[in-house]
């Protein structure tokens with residue numbers, strides 16, 4: 001066993017994020033399965049509502065100058081507007097104004113943004129399923145699952161690099177990971193209550 005290599009891997013923020021949130025990621029997949037997101041257009045619409053609320057939570061964090069300074073391409077990120085358009089297609093109007101991230105500070109905020117950015121990777125599969133099951137696409141009801149114009153992988157790689165090159169202290173890294181766990185938890189709460197979301 002090479003302990004010095006192990007140490008380097010463990011200290012890398014993106015590697016830690018992936019490793020320390022992987023059980024939460026698995027939980028999201030199970031919750032989505034349980035909610036039957038693709039079993040009906042109604043369920044899909046409720047899922048889109050959860051995406052919309054989560055994106056609003058995450059985009060609220062973009063307002064922080066510290067986030068803007070670290071992530072200069074925020075303008076290409078975020079999908080709340082796309083989700084809102086999708087909801088219009090699906091005849092759903094969001095009823096809630098609550099933002100779950102009002103009290104979230106930098107750098108914990110980066111963990112939430114990590115959850116949102118990472119979810120664009122899995123969205124490739126969800127997009128295909130929405131297309132196959134319901135015929136939805138980038139112009140109707142599945143905009144929020146579509147790839148960024150530059151492509152999912154490119155934008156994700158840039159995000160990963162930004163976080164890894166930020167040179168956070170261990171304490172700051174722990175804060176980011178706490179944020180990611182809280183972000184997953186928020187999305188999990190939305191998924192658990194998917195049927196009753198308004």
Ligand code: HEM
Pocket residue numbers: 014017018025028029032114115116117118119120121122123125184187
């Ligand atoms: C059925 C639902 C989902 C599927 C099939 C799925 C699938 C995937 C896949 C294939 C990856 C890429 C793994 C890699 O390239 O290493 C990924 C990454 C990721 N997904 Fe999901 N995902 C789902 C739901 C979600 C949800 C609901 C969230 C959060 C709200 C989420 C957050 C993430 C994050 C943060 C990553 C990045 C992991 C890393 O650090 O590399 N995913 N997902």
